Amino acid sequence: MSAPILEARRAATAPREVLARLRRALPASALLTAPEELKPYECDGLTLYRQPPLAVALPGDEDQVLAVLRICRATGTPVIARGAGTGLSGGATPRADAVLLVLSRLDRILHLDPQARSARVQPGVRNLAISEAAAPYGLTYAPDPSSQIACSIGGNIAENSGGVHCLKYGLTLHNLLRLRVATIEGEILELGSEALDAPGYDLVALLTGSEGLLGVVTEATLRLIPAAPCARVVLAAFDDLKRAGAAVAAVIAAGFIPAGLELMDRPAIAAVEPYAQAGYPLDAEAILLCELDGTAEALDEELARVEAVLRAAGARDCRVSRSDAERARLWAGRKAAFPAVGRLAPDYYCMDGTIPKKALAAVLGEIRAMEKKYGLACANVFHAGDGNLHPLILFDANRPEQVARAEAFGQEILQRCVAHGGSITGEHGVGIEKLDAMCAQFGADELELFHALKRAFDPYGLLNPGKAIPSLHRCAEFGRLHVHAGRLPHPELPRF
Amino acid sequence: MDAAAALAERVRQAAARAERLRILGQGSKDFYGGAPCGAPLQTAALRGIVAYEPAELVLVARAGTPLVEIEAALAAQGQMLAFEPPRFSGGGTLGGAVAAGLSGPRRAYAGAVRDFVLGAQLIDGRGRLLRFGGRVLKNVAGFDVSRLLVGSLGTLGVLTEVTLKVLPRPAQELTLCYALSQSEALERMHRLAAGPWPLSASAWLDGRLAVRLSGPPAALRAARRELGGEELACAARFWDELRDQRLEFFARAQRLWRVSLPPTAPPLPTEAATIVEWGGALRWVADPAEAADLRAQARRHGGHASLFRAPDKAEGVFAPLPPALAELHRRLKTVFDPAGIFNPGRLYPDF
Ligand SMILES: Cc1cc2nc3c(=O)[nH]c(=O)nc-3n(C[C@H](O)[C@H](O)[C@H](O)COP(=O)(O)OP(=O)(O)OC[C@H]3O[C@@H](n4cnc5c(N)ncnc54)[C@H](O)[C@@H]3O)c2cc1C
Numbered sequence: 001m002s003a004p005i006l007e008a009r010r011a012a013t014a015p016r017e018v019l020a021r022l023r024r025a026l027p028a029s030a031l032l033t034a035p036e037e038l039k040p041y042e043c044d045g046l047t048l049y050r051q052p053p054l055a056v057a058l059p060g061d062e063d064q065v066l067a068v069l070r071i072c073r074a075t076g077t078p079v080i081a082r083g084a085g086t087g088l089s090g091g092a093t094p095r096a097d098a099v100l101l102v103l104s105r106l107d108r109i110l111h112l113d114p115q116a117r118s119a120r121v122q123p124g125v126r127n128l129a130i131s132e133a134a135a136p137y138g139l140t141y142a143p144d145p146s147s148q149i150a151c152s153i154g155g156n157i158a159e160n161s162g163g164v165h166c167l168k169y170g171l172t173l174h175n176l177l178r179l180r181v182a183t184i185e186g187e188i189l190e191l192g193s194e195a196l197d198a199p200g201y202d203l204v205a206l207l208t209g210s211e212g213l214l215g216v217v218t219e220a221t222l223r224l225i226p227a228a229p230c231a232r233v234v235l236a237a238f239d240d241l242k243r244a245g246a247a248v249a250a251v252i253a254a255g256f257i258p259a260g261l262e263l264m265d266r267p268a269i270a271a272v273e274p275y276a277q278a279g280y281p282l283d284a285e286a287i288l289l290c291e292l293d294g295t296a297e298a299l300d301e302e303l304a305r306v307e308a309v310l311r312a313a314g315a316r317d318c319r320v321s322r323s324d325a326e327r328a329r330l331w332a333g334r335k336a337a338f339p340a341v342g343r344l345a346p347d348y349y350c351m352d353g354t355i356p357k358k359a360l361a362a363v364l365g366e367i368r369a370m371e372k373k374y375g376l377a378c379a380n381v382f383h384a385g386d387g388n389l390h391p392l393i394l395f396d397a398n399r400p401e402q403v404a405r406a407e408a409f410g411q412e413i414l415q416r417c418v419a420h421g422g423s424i425t426g427e428h429g430v431g432i433e434k435l436d437a438m439c440a441q442f443g444a445d446e447l448e449l450f451h452a453l454k455r456a457f458d459p460y461g462l463l464n465p466g467k468a469i470p471s472l473h474r475c476a477e478f479g480r481l482h483v484h485a486g487r488l489p490h491p492e493l494p495r496f
Numbered sequence: 497m498d499a500a501a502a503l504a505e506r507v508r509q510a511a512a513r514a515e516r517l518r519i520l521g522q523g524s525k526d527f528y529g530g531a532p533c534g535a536p537l538q539t540a541a542l543r544g545i546v547a548y549e550p551a552e553l554v555l556v557a558r559a560g561t562p563l564v565e566i567e568a569a570l571a572a573q574g575q576m577l578a579f580e581p582p583r584f585s586g587g588g589t590l591g592g593a594v595a596a597g598l599s600g601p602r603r604a605y606a607g608a609v610r611d612f613v614l615g616a617q618l619i620d621g622r623g624r625l626l627r628f629g630g631r632v633l634k635n636v637a638g639f640d641v642s643r644l645l646v647g648s649l650g651t652l653g654v655l656t657e658v659t660l661k662v663l664p665r666p667a668q669e670l671t672l673c674y675a676l677s678q679s680e681a682l683e684r685m686h687r688l689a690a691g692p693w694p695l696s697a698s699a700w701l702d703g704r705l706a707v708r709l710s711g712p713p714a715a716l717r718a719a720r721r722e723l724g725g726e727e728l729a730c731a732a733r734f735w736d737e738l739r740d741q742r743l744e745f746f747a748r749a750q751r752l753w754r755v756s757l758p759p760t761a762p763p764l765p766t767e768a769a770t771i772v773e774w775g776g777a778l779r780w781v782a783d784p785a786e787a788a789d790l791r792a793q794a795r796r797h798g799g800h801a802s803l804f805r806a807p808d809k810a811e812g813v814f815a816p817l818p819p820a821l822a823e824l825h826r827r828l829k830t831v832f833d834p835a836g837i838f839n840p841g842r843l844y845p846d847f
Contacts, residue, residue, distance in 0.1 A: 115686050116760040138690065160636045171634070173643070174611050187820055194758040195799040196604060196777045197647075199814040200825055200843070202597070205610055205643035209636045229692045249551035255574060255664035295692050298715035354632040356552050386633040387552075426634035434637070441637050445624045449831065450639050456827040469638065 013075035015054055015097070021075065022055060022099070025067040030105075032056040041100055044082070045147075046090040046433055048403065053080070053094035058102050062182070062218045068101055069216065070186035072462055079184075080464050081212040083124060083152030087159060088350055089431030091211045091467055101216060103154050109133050110219070117224045118177060118194060123154025123217045127161075130222065139224040142169035145427070146335065154217045160209030162427040164260040164334075167385035168293075169225065171427070173208040180219035181207060184458045194221055206453075211429050212464040214457040228293035231259060232303055233327050236315035237284035241265065243314035244286035245360035248384045250313040251290060252357070256306055260291040261385030262334050265364060268341065268379040268392070269333075275340035278333025281317060288315075288384065289334055291327075337381045338392070344377070345394035349406045352428035353417035354387045366416050367391055374409040376402070388426035389417070415440060430468045438468075439475035447472055499541035499558075500617070500625055500656040506537065507654065508623030511835045519650040519839055521560055521589030525596050527805050529649050529813055530841040539591050542656055545569055547631070554614065554631050555662050559591030559655040566590060570662055578606040578663040583740045591655040597647025600739040601697035601708070604759075604774035606663070610646035615659035618645060618652070621833030631659050644828075650839040651847065652832040666696065666710035671731035672723055674705045678763040678772060681705040685775045686760065693719050699738055700772040701745060708735060738773070745771055749782035751806040753790055757799035764793055780804075787811055814844065822846075 022031055032038060038052040054077070059065045072079040078098035085092055094100050106122035109130065113119070114137040119130055127148040130141040144163035145151055151161070157179070162171045169175070178192040192204035207214055238244040244263060251258065264272065265286050273280045280287055290310070292302050307318050321327035333340075341348050355363050364380060371378050377394045391413055395406035414424040414437040424430070424437040438447070450469045454461070470478075510517050516534030526532055539560035546556040550573040557566055563583055570576050580600025581593035594616070599608045615629025618641075629635055629642035642659075645652055676684060681700035685707075688695060694711035706728055709719045720727070728734060737743045746752065748769075755764065759776035768784040784790050787803075788811065794801040800815040817825060822844075829836070829847045836847060 113760070114690070116758055117689065118758075160640070162634060167633070170607065170611065173640075174607055183820075189821055189824070190818070191821075193756070193798055193800065195756040196608065196774060197597075197756050199800050199802065200817050200821065201652075201828060202610055202644055202647055203821075203824075205640050205646070209640050214639075226690055226692060252553060252664075253551040255667065257663065294694070294711070295715055295718055297718050298712045301714045302712055354630075354634050356549070356554070356632060358549070358552065383634075388634050421630070422632045423630050423635035423637050425637050426632075427636060429636055430638075438637060443627070446626050446628065446638065449620065449626060449641070452831040453639055453641075453828070456824065456831050 013077065018071065018075045018077050018099070019055055021071045022057060022068065025071060026057060026059065026064055030058045030060060030064060032058070041082070041085070041102065042094060044085040044090060044092040045088045046093065046431065048397065049090055049093050049432065051094050051096055053098050053100040054096065056100045056102055058105050060105050062106075062180075062188070065101065065103075065182050065216060065218055066186040066188070068099060069182055069184055072099055073184050073186060073460065076460065076462065078462050078465050081154070081158070081216045083155030083158070084126070084150050086147045086151045087155060087431060088352065088428040089425070089433040091158065091429050091431035091464070093432055095466070103152065103216075106218070112137070114139065116194070118221050119224055120219065120221045121153055122219060123152060123157075125153050127151050127153060127156055134224050135227070138227055140227040141222055142175050142225055143172045146338065153220055153222070157208055157217050157220060158210065158212050159427065159429045162383070162388070164262060164383065167261060167383070168257050168259045173205060175223045176204055176208060176220060177223055178221040179204055179207060179217055181215035182218050183215050184460065184463050188218070189215065209429070211431065211468040213454055213468055214463065228259065230296040230299055231291055231293035231327065232299055233260070233289055233291040233321045233330050234303065234307055234310065235280070235319045235330050236288045236290065236310045237281045237317040238286045238288070238314060239316050240285050241364050242361040244288055245357065247288060247310050247313035247315060248360065249357050250309050251306060252385070254305070254309045256292070256302070258290050258385060259293040260289065261383075262289045263287070263382040263384035264334065264337065265380040267377060268337055268381050271344055271379050272333045272337055272340040275343060276333040276336040278329055280333055284316065289330060334381065341379050341392045341394070345396065347395050347397040349393040349395060349410055351389065351391045351393065351410045351413050352425050353389050353414050353422060354426040355389060355417050355420045355422035357384070357387050359420040359422070360384065360387070363389065363416055363420060367413060370409055370412055374405045376405055376409055378409070383426070386426070387422065389413070411437060432467055435470040435474060436478045438470045439478045444472055444475065447475065500619070502541070503537065503539075503654055503656065504619045504623045504625050507619050507621070507837070510535070510837050511621055511623060514835050515837060516840050517837050519595070519654050521592035522562070522587040524584040524587040525592055528596060529843060530809070530845060532842060533840060534837070537654065539589060539654065542591070546657060550575055553633065553662055554659060556631060556657065556659045557590050558657050559589065561590045563588045563590060563593055571665070574665050575662045576665045577612070577660065578602055579609045579612050580739050581609065586740070590658055594646055594655060594658050595648060595650045601699065601735050601773060604698070604777055605696050610643045612661045613642050613646055613658065614661055616642035616645055616655055617657040619654040619656060621653065621835055621837055625656065629659060633661060649842045651829060651843050653838060667712050668716050669696070669708060669710045669731065670716045670720060671706055671708045671728040671734070672720075672725035673728050674725045675703060676700070676705045677703065678770065681772060682763065682776045688723070689775050693723070697735055698773065698775050706734065745769060745780070745782060749805070751783050751787070752804045753781040753784060753787070753801055754804040755779040755781060755790065755794050755799060755801045757794060757797050761797040761799065764790065766790065791815060812845070817844070
């Protein structure tokens with residue numbers, strides 16, 4: 001069987017000709033080619049890797065998206081979709097021979113139907129803008145990544161993004177009804193429907209989380225839900241991580257599905273408290289934030305029960321928010337975690353892995369040991385309810401050996417996640433960052449099937465090539481090498 | 497050799513001879529989709545719960561495990577399959593439930609089968625045993641093949657093991673009934689769904705709307721106070737009979753249509769007996785005089801109609817796909833099953 005290769009393909013047509021065709025197809029304001037114009041697009045949220053693209057296309061409607069794709073298809077030019085560029089795994093990292101197809105100008109909410117509780121939106125709409133538009137009707141769009149003021153719905157779909165509320169309200173996929181997707185051929189596919197299902201294979205499920213490798217989302221219909229009338233949060237402090245981990249399990253085992261269940265460890269608390277003054281106890285080993293929502297009446301009963309469960313599980317201290325202001329303050333610390341940690345070192349590297357909840361204390365213990373091994377500090381914030389770790393590794397990007405150590409540290413955490421039966425990514429995607437880790441997560445047969453799926457949509461390998469699914473060749477190399485931790489985990493960047 | 501390896505060997509033999517296989521759990525859904533054909537490939541030997549940890553909300557079971565066995569294990573820990581898969585003739589296996597992709601009354605409020613599938617193992621058409629997804633609640637590594645398999649009616653491969661997200665059973669349930677016409681019922685469903693009520697099912701039939709609420713006692717007390725209506729006795733039995741299609745309506749129907757619509761679509765213009773579920777998003781229509789028209793109506797409203805159960809299925813079971821999508825389906829089928837051996841014709845006649 002021929003080895004499927006998603007790596008770079010030589011453009012069949014000279015770049016000059018590609019640009020000329022793009023100029024004919026797009027208004028002047030929708031095409032950037034000058035180096036200073038390309039600069040802002042040279043990386044996404046994974047800022048370690050930078051590379052300006054051949055050109056940036058900023059289509060203003062679906063027809064222009066299709067025109068760009070047809071030109072790329074006809075000229076054999078790679079094309080990389082980009083929303084807001086907040087992705088943390090390098091999914092939207094450009095290549096020198098590629099057109100970056102930026103969807104940020106497709107930013108209209110086309111229709112909001114309060115009775116059907118749905119919103120039809122263009123891909124460049126910001127996540128938060130949808131909930132803002134829905135708020136007057138008492139509705140909300142549930143998936144709420146921390147980046148929600150900036151990230152686009154197209155990017156959310158491409159990554160199957162989650163948020164603090166996804167344990168109870170689901171990931172992006174669970175709140176999606178229908179997609180319009182542009183293929184590399186420049187055709188439109190309608191997937192899903194405004195009903196709750198559609199005939200044939202569930203291609204909405206396949207496209208969601210496909211990191212721009214299968215098609216470009218040009219429109220989506222999202223499900224909205226009634227905003228909960230009332231929400232309250234319990235802050236529980238623990239003297240030891242094991243107890244905090246056990247408390248997470250105890251809350252779930254007692255039959256609660258909290259609207260949010262977040263954990264922060266001591267270094268994270270220490271970073272956040274002086275910055276956000278959320279009122280977190282600085283001497284705790286870990287804190288849990290457990291939010292319940294519903295009607296005010298039901299919440300009183302429920303909170304009393306959850307508090308009892310937390311105390312029985314060993315919480316030293318529990319505080320229940322009594323007002324929306326107090327609730328907001330308790331959350332402010334968690335929400336400020338990234339910027340707060342950002343003050344502790346010139347740079348931080350945000351990892352994203354998942355583990356079974358029972359492995360929580362063990363993994364955090366392993367991370368403590370890795371801090372010593374790599375000589376770098378790590379603060380942990382954690383979507384504890386669904387086992388999604390976000391270790392924040394502190395380093396200085398101006399010191400290359402620190403970069404190498406930070407990356408090796410991150411990769412070892414991912415290896416541990418896999419070893420504990422978890423995954424190398426819960427919500428940030430694979431991009432270029434986790435290509436090697438994918439070799440630990442999947443075998444050759446699965447990878448080969450992924451490549452075949454990719455070819456079914458994109459026979460020429462032009463849509464975001466080299467991302468998300470490693471080549472079998474790369475995994476063979478990795479398998480020979482990865483036994484020795486400490487090795488630089490990105491021996492080769494995507495071949496520009 | 498374990499059961500999955502034995503099946504994989506059988507698949508390899510079949511692929512070499514281009515022999516067609518009909519994947520068979522308990523056969524409880526043989527009536528659904530295109531007529532089954534090919535040599536039976538039994539999943540019965542793939543039986544048992546592999547792992548179940550209530551605090552993780554994760555259950556792993558082999559595909560041939562009876563649904564009733566899984567539901568009993570969950571009930572013992574106060575948990576449930578929130579998508580409420582139908583148990584036709586009281587039976588069904590996990591693999592069959594996932595392959596058919598059918599969800600029950602709770603679907604509109606808790607999610608569909610595919611929303612609860614976290615991982616799957618599959619024997620593809622080359623006889624390879626493949627693993628997708630995982631045993632954790634969040635996992636975006638690789639394409640989401642586990643969820644693509646949901647509803648594929650066994651045309652892409654043999655499921656051997658499935659990992660599901662499970663949920664706690666609600667502390668209490670309450671069903672309220674109202675005498676309403678179909679259009680009044682639809683309107684009431686929309687109004688209730690926009691409110692703070694912990695809805696978990698809705699159904700309109702025989703001029704009555706039944707609404708189930710699930711949650712903590714205080715929430716149900718408030719709902720009981722505010723929402724009026726009459727409390728339905730023996731409600732659990734009613735919802736089970738709806739879920740498993742044991743109501744009189746289903747027994748009488750010769751040609752049963754399943755019409756999936758945006759919830760706000762008006763009542764279908766038919767005189768035929770109808771059940772409305774899922775807050776208006778699902779309509780069951782029994783023996784409509786104007787069947788061809790039903791499919792056109794569904795399409796006009798942005799939905800689709802399938803001929804769910806009938807002695808002959810000349811109209812085709814599932815709504816036809818537009819050409820570009822049909823072509824993509826054929827390509828996907830080839831990726832998984834190049835020799836075209838699995839459940840031919842079960843989803844669409846041409847593959
Ligand atoms: C501070 C911070 C906090 C974050 N918090 C969270 C969090 O809580 N949860 C979470 O899940 N993520 C989080 N993220 C990650 C990131 O915001 C999400 O992955 C987000 O969905 C990316 O959206 P974007 O519009 O920025 O996409 P981009 O970064 O532009 O692109 C991401 C991927 O999507 C593809 N893509 C973009 N648009 C389309 C389209 N229309 N069609 C097809 N493919 C497309 C790109 O090719 C790329 O592969 C965070 C990031 C930051 C910087």
